[in-house]
């Protein structure tokens with residue numbers, strides 16, 4: 001109650017060396033409900049102003065020590081004080097340059113001897129003016145903040161639109177390629193088994209022939225040597241086996257591509273998160289393995305827990321995995337390059353015992369929540385940059401390589417579209433960890449227990 005009163009009560013600082021003037025002003029102002037502070041010289045006034053800021057200053061011009069003009073100049077020079085209205089007081093007999101005071105920033109003059117009504121009226125006007133000014137400033141600040149927020153929102157929406165469009169066409173392309181490869185690979189794969197059987201039959205037939213006809217006619221003998229029959233016998237089954245392996249791998253890649261694009265799914269769908277992670281890793285495989293000669297490949301350690309199917313938009317979640325894993329590979333590559341540059345002078349960051357590594361851990365954290373930790377032992381992120389990671393367009397990569405959109409989009413997809421969370425923990429020099437949190441179920445309506453409660 002008391003503080004509230006103090007807040008409403010306005011303080012006026014009276015600076016004057018004349019005790020009679022002070023007394024008169026004190027009585028008038030006090031009677032009108034103002035709090036009055038007194039300073040008997042310019043120096044004292046300036047000192048007081050360091051600890052408490054009044055709402056208005058009544059300033060005598062002629063004072064021993066620094067005069068009113070100088071006091072006013074110093075007040076106006078201070079960032080914190082310059083907005084306080086200053087009213088000069090002059091005796092009618094003083095011949096002062098009134099314009100000088102106004103130029104220094106004073107708002108008004110009153111003349112002594114003080115006319116009570118005039119002082120109060122002028123004080124009132126200036127306090128009101130100041131109040132209006134302040135309200136206006138707050139309003140302008142508020143509107144500016146609102147406008148800035150709208151612009152940011154608009155920018156984010158635009159990014160999402162562009163990125164969404166890009167991902168949709170990339171998804172279509174990937175799905176199209178997967179579809180086209182799927183047919184031919186299926187008949188290669190499907191025919192390999194019978195081909196293998198036919199070859200076995202043929203070779204068996206040759207064996208049978210050799211067993212029963214001990215002395216082969218000369219042209220057959222010559223032909224057998226020409227084709228190196230023993231080597232062919234040994235090599236052909238191996239050849240078929242590696243063809244089968246290759247075909248199998250292509251089938252897996254096709255499956256991953258389809259899994260990754262998952263265009264068909266426009267609504268929340270319970271999926272195996274590990275499948276999404278594996279598909280994404282398979283698509284990134286070429287970046288994990290292909291290294292310059294002499295440089296170490298990237299090791300991936302999977303530490304998968306037991307997870308229930310997670311309700312999500314699978315293609316969006318895969319996009320998040322792609323963004324975070326691609327960043328981890330970028331970071332490890334950067335460190336590998338540093339290693340190569342400083343090979344001679346310093347001990348490298350990585351070795352055969354401590355290879356560049358991506359560690360993926362999944363676990364069910366609570367009945368309705370899972371976490372996915374994706375860590376790398378790359379260069380880490382300087383603390384000052386950590387707060388900016390999720391900002392759109394923030395990148396430390398050279399133009400053409402980084403867009404600065406990966407993490408901001410991932411954050412939006414997880415937080416806004418999936419009610420999940422994305423956070424980053426990093427120690428410079430040691431590595432970076434991104435933690436994805438996702439609810440198992442998306443809406444109360446889709447929760448199996450919802451109907452009961």
Ligand SMILES: Nc1ncnc2c1ncn2[C@@H]1O[C@H](COP(=O)(O)OP(=O)(O)O)[C@@H](O)[C@H]1O
Nearest residue numbers: 327328331395396397402403404405406407432
């Ligand atoms: N695993 C990581 N290790 C180190 N820095 C990272 C890692 N992931 C992200 N960053 C930093 O965050 C920035 C933003 O990432 P991102 O939004 O994906 O944009 P971009 O990859 O296009 O730069 C990167 O430029 C990089 O500085």
Ligand SMILES: [Mg+2]
Nearest residue numbers: 323327406407
């Ligand atoms: Mg990125």
